[in-house]
């Protein structure tokens with residue numbers, strides 16, 4: 001594997017905003033379907049702006065750096081701007097990730113979406129899982145999300161009541 | 176600050192005496208061991224001496240040693256060479272018996288053979304990572320050409336009952352191979368005591384250079400070459416000999432023989448101290464591998480609630496080098512196939528570290544690593560959502576069973 005960048009190492013050495021918010025306005029917890037790692041993100045929102053963010057992550061070095069960088073990037077952003085933050089942008093802010101670790105950045109984007117979705121739901125607004133406020137294809141998006149969650153469960157070796165078309169097998173490697 | 180290197184199962188530093196033996200052959204003594212002139216003869220004599228030194232460490236005849244580019248090639252040679260010689264008769268495909276916890280050098284070769292029509296059985300292991308000889312007995316059939324079970328596992332250090340399995344293979348007229356790469360220099364390795372026909376070793380795990388190893392081939396064993404070429408290595412392995420590396424391997428084996436008993440005892444004592452310190456000072460840990468049938472230098476520990484790579488990176492920041500699973504699987508996203516075969520849940524298999532000590536490991540290093548580890552585990556756990564939930568009573572200590 002390629003080595004991590006200095007920025008990544010800096011965030012591993014010194015992660016920002018670790019912990020939890022006692023009285024959060026939104027919480028998102030996401031499991032990475034590829035490796036089974038987990039990120040939980042807490043946000044505080046005032047006047048449609050994220051004023052604080054904290055994370056807890058069970059994951060590799062890249063996952064921790066992504067979580068840490070993500071909190072730095074979202075604090076101060078409006079909800080709309082935060083929703084536009086892509087995993088690519090987080091990876092770029094870290095000066096890149098090794099190719100096998102690119103999937104780790106998805107953890108950040110997904111946890112952020114989930115936290116914002118949770119916040120919106122509390123406001124009585126429904127944010128589609130795809131990130132669109134008025135998404136016309138909501139059922140498909142939700143089905144895609146369920147498939148992802150099943151893949152996550154599979155990565156953990158957890159048997160879920162999978163529909164016939166998706167075998168929930170643990171990904172045992174042979175090397 | 177100096178680095179503390181606890182990753183000797185990945186590779187060992189070159190012993191200064193080995194380097195010294197190699198130096199002339201990297202420079203002035205440049206002859207080709209196949210040439211008849213004096214520089215050639217000088218190289219030939221050096222290779223012959225090294226062959227004796229390697230053979231002597233494993234109780235073999237020098238003529239039974241074939242130098243290879245390392246452990247991986249030796250494993251490939253053993254598996255592919257034996258299967259290639261099986262007579263394509265009776266319509267039955269050749270059968271290979273191996274274990275679920277082999278190094279990728281064996282597992283991926285077995286998979287390739289499987290794709291080519293060879294039948295392969297993968298023996299399971301118990302919770303300590305040991306193959307049961309009875310399982311080997313039931314897996315072997317009349318078409319079994321080769322049984323390949325490693326001597327000691329690289330990730331958890333569990334030592335396999337190779338002699339018992341070899342006896343069964345012999346009864347059934349199957350050829351027996353063992354990957355002894357991790358055993359060499361750490362436990363006694365004797366081809367006759369083990370009763371094996373083929374045995375793979377590698378220099379860089381015994382303080383020799385990288386890129387050189389050997390396959391022991393018992394006289395009379397039916398095996399095809401892997402690399403075709405010139406007449407080198409009695410036509411069993413083509414290619415101009417890597418003289419400096421072979422010389423280094425020979426010297427490294429000689430040293431390993433001299434130091435074996437003493438360093439094994441010393442490393443086991445230090446390893447046990449590390450193990451005890453971890454048990455006493457860190458909660459929610461599991462020691463993986465066999466309690467007694469284990470390489471003296473190896474300690475594999477599971478830390479609940481955290482992921483191995485983040486521990487590794489944090490230890491690296493504190494200048495302590497360890498590994499998660501085997502070095503080859505770093506960057507591999509799957510949990511260790513060895514721990515999965517031992518019956519671990521994927522989540523539990525994720526949070527493990529392997530500490531592997533070496534000849535130069537000191538008591539001070541053990542003490543330092545313990546202090547650093549206590550700090551790092553606490554730091555990474557403080558970041559873990561699983562640990563939070565556990566502290567708040569929302570989650571059991573053990574990873575939930577499926």
Ligand SMILES: Cc1ncc(COP(=O)(O)O)c(C=O)c1O
Pocket residue numbers: 184185244245246247248250278280325327328329354356357377378379386387388
């Ligand atoms: C058990 C085992 N077999 C084979 C190998 C491969 O040896 P080499 O690195 O010399 O190719 C290793 C080392 O990585 C090993 O631990």
Ligand code: FES
Pocket residue numbers: 032035036037059060061062063101103104107508
């Ligand atoms: S390997 Fe799981 S998030 Fe990086």
